[in-house]
Amino acid sequence: MPDFLLPDLGEGLTEAAILNWHVGVGDTVEVDQIVVEVETAKAAVEVPVPFAGVVSALHGEPGQLLPVGAPLLSVGGFAEPGVTTSSGSGNVLIGYGTAPATRRKRARRVEPKVVVKTPGVISPFVRKLASDNGIDLARLTPAGADGIIRRADVEAALTKPKPVGRRIPLTGIRKAVADKLTTSRREIPEATVWVDVDASELVAARAALNARSDRPVSLLGLIARFAVAGLRKYPELNSRVEGDEIVLLDEIHLGFAAQTDRGLVVPVVRDAGTLSTRDLSAAIGDRARTARDGKLAPADLTGGTFTVNNYGVFGVDGSAAIINHPEAAILGIGRIIDRPWVVDGALGVRKVCELTLAFDHRVCDGGTAGGFLRFVADCVESPVTALGDL
DSSP: OOEEEOOOOSTTOOEEEEEEESOOTTOEEOTTOEEEEEEOSSOEEEEEOSOOEEEEEEOOOTTOEEETTSEEEEEEOOOSTTOOOOOSSOSOOTTOOSSOOOOOOOOOOOOOOOOOOOOEEOOHHHHHHHHHTTOOGGGOOOSSTTOEEOHHHHHHHHHSOOOOSOOOOOOHHHHHHHHHHHHHHHHOOEEEEEEEEEOHHHHHHHHHHHHTOSSOOOHHHHHHHHHHHHHHHOGGGSEEEETTEEEEOSSOOEEEOEEETTEEEOOEETTGGGSOHHHHHHHHHHHHHHHHTTOOOGGGGSOOSEEEEEGGGGTOSOOOOOOOTTOSEEEEEOOOEEEEEEETTEEEEEEEEEEEEEEETTTOOHHHHHHHHHHHHHHHHSHHHHHHHO
């Protein structure tokens, strides 16, 4: 009876949590049939079984965390009466053998019987005491050997400390995010700079671009394109620290924060520096949808060199974001709202946005960080001029 072990799902992952079983004990499975969905630190993954046969055991419950190499399920042969197997070379690998396979009948699944134990209660007073205090008698374990629930059993339940709040296991994607953010705070001496910008022309430019094309451009896509251009001018922010060295990276792999039902993830658009504004905006939109559907591969969540974080979608103006370790900086984008603003000496109402940059102070000083942020801000305030130079 072979055991199917949790395989190495790539990217150096060492564990996974069971999300859903697609089979049960007694079910017949074929080679490469999807039997379970697991969640790694990177993504949800459907796992196929390499054996054919009858499932004899499941080695885990939904929510349980298993290390790579631990048994997932066991597969046995068709041993029930009335199930025939071929005669020939005996146990061989699937797809090989000396005799043709005969028709096999699906093994019958035997459902376990559930026995409900009803606790014995003699005294009406005990019943009333439990009812008045919200005690479920079926959940009590009698202290006496006769199995009768007495007043002392109910009073013991009343004095037992009640659990406070809920406990949620820190596993899967949420654990990976927690580990990365903790590492960032521990290892990176970060500093933050910010600036309010007039985004009125940005909003107008986006409307004009989308009016003339069936490939819409998002505001995040525009700002991301400006950030990529800024990294070309200030390459220190597209770097990482390795030991006693600062590594300036040639390629720009742009990550962006995306909120999903499974938690915060950072999909990566590779070679963002080679993409046009429309292509970059489309790539961000595609990966965001894939992330929300839980279909991102582990490789889609690794290798970023710089991150943008549009927290304005949550209705907030600013945030001191945590750098996505081991990157050197993260650009935050607040909501765009109408505010009083002075233009050419006159007070008016403009669409204003706050940009923030958290950066690793080891790779650069405030002059470089401020120069990058000011470049992006100037692009936001004069997007037509900026796009003409990109």
